[in-house]
Amino acid sequence: MAKTQTPRKTLPAGIGNVLKRLHYPLDVILLCVRWYVAYSLSLCNLEEMMAERGIEVDHSSVHRWGIKLVPLFEKAFRRIKHPVGKSWRMDETYSTPSQRSPPTWG
Numbered sequence: 001m002a003k004t005q006t007p008r009k010t011l012p013a014g015i016g017n018v019l020k021r022l023h024y025p026l027d028v029i030l031l032c033v034r035w036y037v038a039y040s041l042s043l044c045n046l047e048e049m050m051a052e053r054g055i056e057v058d059h060s061s062v063h064r065w066g067i068k069l070v071p072l073f074e075k076a077f078r079r080i081k082h083p084v085g086k087s088w089r090m091d092e093t094y095s096t097p098s099q100r101s102p103p104t105w106g
Contacts, residue, residue, distance in 0.1 A: 018069060018072060028057065032062045032065060033065050033073075036062055037070060043059035046059065047059040
């Protein structure tokens with residue numbers, strides 16, 4: 001019977017090493033950091049939201065997780081991000097010139 005990998009071992013090496021020392025469940029840590037970064041929530045608001053879900057998390061813990069994990073996530077995601085070229089293709093946009101003359105300054 002093959003052993004299944006734990007979620008912490010399936011993450012990139014740097015992230016897995018940092019998460020090894022943290023004592024909260026992986027899904028709680030990742031959810032808190034994701035919400036903190038994506039939705040510009042304050043740490044105290046995030047602490048309240050987790051308490052409503054029945055999870056007791058201190059706002060300073062979320063702050064420490066963010067400091068440790070955000071740079072590692074950026075590094076990991078930058079590796080798999082598709083490069084963007086020098087030229088961009090855009091749909092044509094049409095605009096009509098205004099009937100008024102441009103303002104004069106002075």
